[in-house]
Amino acid sequence: MSNDFLTGKTVLVTGANRGLGRALVDAALDRGAARVYAGARKPVVHSDYRVVPLRLDITDAAQIELAAETVEELDVLINNAGAASYAEIGDRADLERMLAVNLYGPYDVSHAFRHRLSASRGTLVNVLSTASLAAVPVIPGYSISKAAAYSFTQVLRALLAPNGVSVHAVLAGPIDTEMSQDLDIPKTAPDAVAAEILTAVADGVEDIFPDPAAAVLAAGWTDAPVTLMQRELAGMVAA
Secondary structure (H helix, E strand, O other): OOOOOOOOOOOOOOOOOHHHHHHHHHHHHHHHEEEEEEOOOOOOOOOOOEEEEOOOOOOOOHHHHHHHOOOOOEEEEEOOOOOOOOOOOHHHHHHHHHHHHHHHHHHHHHHHHHHHHHHHHOEEEEEHHHOOOOOOOOOOOHHHHHHHHHHHHHHHHHHHHHHHEEEEEOOOOEEHHHHHHOOOOOOEOHHHHHHHHHHHHHHOOOEOOOOHHHHHOOOOOOOOOHHHHHHHHHHHHOO
């Protein structure tokens, strides 16, 4: 793929009403997308006519089903919607909420649109976190759910490859959004992260480290033992 891979394409972004989701919508428009479905629990109107607001709570099965009926063609699905919490590890209800949003939400949305993506030989992007690889103990539910979501992404990558669908994991560090506003650490602007994500997807990068904090993990990642093992195990599908 090239940097114009979005030209004339249809894109769906979840969690698109603010933060990184809104930045991804704008970045897709800048790169020539013909239509961008902006999914959110509370959709907002965008000034660009190519943006279609879409009511989509990714924990609501009925809304996911309706969205799948509404979006008749799809080239790129970006599972961006997510949640974080500082609740303690003993709070099972909070862990279940984190799993509902960060794992089961992308699972259900991906399942609902898999046939659309297979038909277009399209692209699926799961926005995850460096916490998928190195847990942040003060946000345990978030870390656990994002680690599970990374495993899910690897599974999808192997299972959808025979249909021509490319699957990408975004392993992002702290981004300057409402979700991370209480973290007193360096953060990267959402528009910079969004631009880096789309550039990496266009270049065919499977595991994307889109900001300075995440980039420290990128060195040698392509040929790291764990990455090589992922590829070897993915070969079981073809076999």
